[in-house]
Amino acid sequence: xxLDIRTEKRVNLPVYAAADGYIAKVKVEPAGFGQxxxxxxxxxxxxxxxxxxxxxxxxxxxxxxxxxxxxxWRVFIDIPPDMFPVKKxxxxxxxxxxxxxxxxxxxxxxxSTANDVNLxxxxxxxxxxxxxxxxxxxxxxxxxxxxxxxxxxxxxxxxNVKGRLRIPGDMITTSSSKVMFAISAFDTESGxxxxxxxxxxxxxxxxxxxxxxxxxxxxxxxxxxxxAHIDYKTKTNGGPYLQQLFRLPGYTNSVYYxxxxxxxxxxxxxxxxxxxxxxxxxxxxxTVLNFSVKYKKGAVSNWQAPGKMFYPQMLDGFESPDCAFxxxxxxxYDSVHINYTESSAVLPNAISSVNSIxxxxxxxxxxxxxxxxPKSNFDGAKKDRxxxxxxxxxxxxxxxxxxxxxxxxxxxxxxxxFQLLIDEEGPQITPVGFVNGANLSGASRIVFIxxxxxxxFKNFRAELDGKWLRFTNDKGRSFIYNFDEHCPSxxxxxxxxxxxxxxxxxxxxxxxxx
Numbered sequence: 001x002x003l004d005i006r007t008e009k010r011v012n013l014p015v016y017a018a019a020d021g022y023i024a025k026v027k028v029e030p031a032g033f034g035q036x037x038x039x040x041x042x043x044x045x046x047x048x049x050x051x052x053x054x055x056x057x058x059x060x061x062x063x064x065x066x067x068x069x070x071x072x073w074r075v076f077i078d079i080p081p082d083m084f085p086v087k088k089x090x091x092x093x094x095x096x097x098x099x100x101x102x103x104x105x106x107x108x109x110x111x112s113t114a115n116d117v118n119l120x121x122x123x124x125x126x127x128x129x130x131x132x133x134x135x136x137x138x139x140x141x142x143x144x145x146x147x148x149x150x151x152x153x154x155x156x157x158x159x160n161v162k163g164r165l166r167i168p169g170d171m172i173t174t175s176s177s178k179v180m181f182a183i184s185a186f187d188t189e190s191g192x193x194x195x196x197x198x199x200x201x202x203x204x205x206x207x208x209x210x211x212x213x214x215x216x217x218x219x220x221x222x223x224x225x226x227x228a229h230i231d232y233k234t235k236t237n238g239g240p241y242l243q244q245l246f247r248l249p250g251y252t253n254s255v256y257y258x259x260x261x262x263x264x265x266x267x268x269x270x271x272x273x274x275x276x277x278x279x280x281x282x283x284x285x286x287t288v289l290n291f292s293v294k295y296k297k298g299a300v301s302n303w304q305a306p307g308k309m310f311y312p313q314m315l316d317g318f319e320s321p322d323c324a325f326x327x328x329x330x331x332x333y334d335s336v337h338i339n340y341t342e343s344s345a346v347l348p349n350a351i352s353s354v355n356s357i358x359x360x361x362x363x364x365x366x367x368x369x370x371x372x373x374p375k376s377n378f379d380g381a382k383k384d385r386x387x388x389x390x391x392x393x394x395x396x397x398x399x400x401x402x403x404x405x406x407x408x409x410x411x412x413x414x415x416x417x418f419q420l421l422i423d424e425e426g427p428q429i430t431p432v433g434f435v436n437g438a439n440l441s442g443a444s445r446i447v448f449i450x451x452x453x454x455x456x457f458k459n460f461r462a463e464l465d466g467k468w469l470r471f472t473n474d475k476g477r478s479f480i481y482n483f484d485e486h487c488p489s490x491x492x493x494x495x496x497x498x499x500x501x502x503x504x505x506x507x508x509x510x511x512x513x514x
Contacts, residue, residue, distance in 0.1 A: 001118045001218060002048070002109035003126075007095045011053050011104045015093040018047045018108075023084035023092070026055065026063055026077045030476040033107070034099020037092055040081070040113050050107035053096030059084055064470070071461075071468040098474050112217075120199060120216040122282030129190040130283040134198050137184040139167055139277070139289065140231065140242050144178030144264040148248065149233050149336045149362050150305045153182065155242075158289060165289040172291065175298030177268035182231055182242040183289075187281045203245040203263060204276040211245060211263040213255045222253045227363035228333040229255060236361040245277065250312025250333040250365070267295040307339030307358075322373045323355040323418075324407075330366040338362075338415075351378045351386065351420045352408075358415030360392045367411040372420050374408060385424050385502045389454065392416035398456045398501045426506035427452040427498040432478065439513045441489075446471075448479045452500045459499040465492055489514050 007013045017039055024046065025038035033050035037059075040046050054060055062084075066077050086092060097104045110121045122128070140153035156167040181203060186195040202212040213229070228251040231242040246263025247256040256262075267273050277289045310316050310327050317326035318340055327338070338358045345354050351374040372388065383403055388410040390397040401408035401420070408420055432447040434440060448471070450457055460479055462469040464487060471479040481487075492514060497507045 001220070001223065002107055003121050005106045005108055007104045007106060009104055011094070011096045013095040014091050015049055015052065015095050015106055017086040017088055017090045017092050019043075019088045021047075021086055022081045023059065023079055023086060024081070025079060026059065026075070028063065028067070028073065028075050029099060030074065030473045031100050034096065034101060034474060035093075036099075039086060039092070044113050045119075046111040046113045046116075048107075048109040048111065049093060050109075051096055051098050051101040051105060052093040053098065054094045056091055056093060059092070067470055068468065073470050073472055100475075115219070117217050117219045120282055122199065123216065130188075130281060130285065131190045132188045133285045133287045134185055134187040134279040134281050136165060136277065136279055136287055136289050137186070138240060138242065139291065140182040140184075140234075141172060141174065141293070142180040142182070142246075143176040144180045144246075144266075145176065147305075147334050147336050148180075148231065148244075149334060149359070153231065153234065153242065155240075156291075165287065167289075167291050170291055171272075172293045173296050174267065174293060175296060175300065177266065177295055179265050179267055179293060180244070180246040180263055181265075181275070181277070182244040182246075183277055183279070184240045184242055185279050185287075187285075198243075198279050199282045200280040201243065201245060202278045202280075203265075204278070205260075205265050206274050207276070209259040210261060210265065211247065211256060211258055213243070213245075214257065215255060218255065219253075224365060225251055225254065228365070232363045233361040248312070248333040249335070250330075265293075267293055270295050305337035305339070307337040309335060310338050311335045322353060323357075324371045325357055326369045328366055328368060331364050331368050333363065333365060336362055345419050347419070347421065349422045351375050351422055353419065355418045356416070357418060360415055362415055364413050364415070367413045369409060369411055370418055371404075371407045371409040372418065373406060374420050382422050382424070385422055385504070387421055387423050387454065387502050388412075388418060389421050390414065390416045390418050396455055398454045400501050400503070421454070423454055423500065423502035423504060425453045426504040427457045427500050429496050429498060429506055429508045431510065434510075434512065436510045437512065440483075441514060443483070445480055445482045446494070447481075448496060449477075450479065450498050454501065457498055457500045459497075461497045463495045463497075466495075469494070483514070487514055 019041050021039045021041035024040040027033055027036040035052040036050040038046055038048050067073055067075055095106050110119045136158045139156045142153050143151055158165050185198050187198050200214045203210050228248050234242055247254055272292050272294045275291050275293055278286055280286045308318055312332040313329050315329050341356045343354045352372050386401050387398050388401050390412050399410040401410050428451045430449045462471050471481045473479050492512055494510045499505045
């Protein structure tokens, strides 16, 4: 979606406006971009600067004022065009590592202002020296007659032999009459070993271009579709990233352009097909892999995955006496069998069986609806404290349920195991480094850690002497208030309240002297 620009493993380096324009938006959030600035330019482009530590003073003061007006640290603010005009080279912020960043850097994007679609910044002539060709590491082949989620590809390592890329034997013999291909590839820039994404790839069959993809004009509303571009099953199961040279039938608004078909190659004629994969970066450096594939009739597996078959772009469902689920038209990328099993719950606060739906290596573009009937001995008086929990391995998600006709329903964007739980336990509020009645005259900040028995909480609120107080929550870890003009000298009462997904509210009151 953009470029990650190194900042020498440091934070608080100056960040400058790339061109003339005005600051149009500012975002502050615990994950994602962290703190970000959006600048609109007169040529129809918007530049975005993310993971910032702070904004320039006037903008920082304005954002703080808006946060107090909205009584929310997390904000996405539209700013009037005449409020913060900028010239190319103006200081706009200090770099950081906020939000979803794992190390100090500036994430930089160029978007089309009119439709908020991301453009590939390597196509804009930025001063980046790149004389290196992309690298192809692996070639993968699939049976074109099967769901991509109900097979494992044959993977061939790619080696450079005397300047020519080759796979072992150069020839692939297959018993599949239709085949599809994917690659593992990366790009570098001159002078750095960093692995970057590739810009473009093309697949040829006997010198005829069949399909290609291009990393440009991608909206964040479609960014989740990366799960349809890679072999999601292989990656989820611990394998490498494989970028598919075929388009799944449920992948709309895709990065692919079909030159002949959707990448399914018919080799049933038994002839030798001369295949070519060409990979390019944004600076016209290219790498080519040539290989051959030939169909030879052989044994075909009759194995079929368990469960009911569901198809992309079709609404369908499954119903049992105690569980039902419904897959919408925009959920699936490829046809797949979705299996359902039921087992006994082990948690003492569970009020339903454990309902296992589908496989976690099948990605969903949109959320699907699950309905579960609680056990017959469920006390209906506690309906308002019931949540639906999804778990798969160590990952857990919780959603508040909606009730209809004795069934509890919720929506999730991943398959897994689902059960109903009663949650009557409020979040835990723990101060760090101070106790009630403390003298904080020498302290620079106040810190709280919030935990919940189901690992999900929301609606943190702090009030100082009855007025909302701004606590930051970068990366969703600690809630931090840095002392400022909103806490003058003297005695104060600090009230912290936190609500969890089930609606339980915990409240703690602390008195301190500043």
